[in-house]
Amino acid sequence: MSNKMKIKKGDQVVVITGRDKGKEGEVLRVLPAESRVVVSGVNMVKRHNRPTPMSQGGIEEKEAPIHVSNVAHLDPNEKKATRVGFEFKDGRKVRIARRSGVAIDQ
Template structure:
């Protein structure tokens, strides 16, 4: 199955404690059906000091399920579903079903 959400996409959270928050996808984990979004689902982790990093309590983003986020329409910044279509030159691109706008440049 082709990926409907990719690294760098703008998404909005639909459910959970971060409902309504928007952010950029910074990591995609297709095997787990999860993504990491900047500023969303931030958790505190106790970090042991190492040669490169200082120890302490570190805040970092935890993965959220792909089913709990929706792509943001490039036209009006509202949640949309993503579809695929083939352009005249033969390229397969993602598009926002809400406005018909092509997501992949």
């Protein structure tokens, strides 16, 4: 199974299915071995932490990983979900939004 992913850290994505469908956010981490991404403000879970000398403890709310198939790139122009393609521009391989043809990588 290939772990090649078209989504990178810092990309703007939209959730296309599941509990958080329609939410938008920035990719904080990419986990290619698990085919998952962590998106800001999406798939929030609560963790109960024990107090330690460094931290007070209590209930912490944080983002959990979501499968990469449940998110799609956000088109830079239309702010809607789009697929990703590749083109060669100036000798570099660049990701482009299929919906509008605009380059995702700057």
